[in-house]
Amino acid sequence: MARLARYIAIITTPLQLTDKEMHFYKTLLESNRYGLFEIVRVEQMVGMTLKDLQIGKTYDVREMSATLDASPGLAMFGRVADVGDHWELVGADTYMLDRSDISWKREFKNIPGKITPKDAYELLMMHGGKIGP
Numbered sequence: 001m002a003r004l005a006r007y008i009a010i011i012t013t014p015l016q017l018t019d020k021e022m023h024f025y026k027t028l029l030e031s032n033r034y035g036l037f038e039i040v041r042v043e044q045m046v047g048m049t050l051k052d053l054q055i056g057k058t059y060d061v062r063e064m065s066a067t068l069d070a071s072p073g074l075a076m077f078g079r080v081a082d083v084g085d086h087w088e089l090v091g092a093d094t095y096m097l098d099r100s101d102i103s104w105k106r107e108f109k110n111i112p113g114k115i116t117p118k119d120a121y122e123l124l125m126m127h128g129g130k131i132g133p
Contacts, residue, residue, distance in 0.1 A: 024084060031082035032090065035115050036097075039074045042067050050080065054115060061087045066094055077120035095124055 017025065037050035040058065047062040048070055059080045066089060070076070078094040080087050111119050 028081050028083060028090070032079055033081070034079040034091075034117065034120075035077070036120070037076055037078060037080070039070050039072055039076065041072060042070045044068060050076075050078075059087045061089055063089050069096065077115075077117070077124070095120060097124070 033052065035055075036053045037059075038053055039048055040051050041049040044067045045064050046067065047060060048067055049058055049060050051058045053075070061080055066076075074096050076094050076096040078089050079091040081090045083090070111123075
């Protein structure tokens with residue numbers, strides 16, 4: 001019986017995570033949102049306020065490195081997630097769109113449903129592959 005219980009535990013938590021770790025991981029998976037965000041406010045080496053341009057929700061995220069190149073008015077593709085007591089940028093690299101070309105706002109409105117990293121890449125390539133301010 002103990003062997004069966006261990007087998008079930010391994011199947012349900014293959015990495016044998018604690019309940020606290022599983023709760024954290026589940027929250028991360030359920031809360032993450034990939035999208036196009038407008039940078040509203042930046043506090044260098046601390047974080048920034050991002051507005052999801054698809055749903056209008058704002059997120060105060062803790063982030064250090066991206067704040068060095070970010071400024072209000074820029075837009076960026078990225079993934080935000082609740083990591084317990086705050087929000088952070090998580091996952092793959094974040095692409096910032098060039099401020100001089102704002103036609104991406106119009107094109108973005110034509111993407112139906114949830115945006116994916118593939119959508120972000122295609123939109124980025126339509127704009128000459130420009131990354132950064």
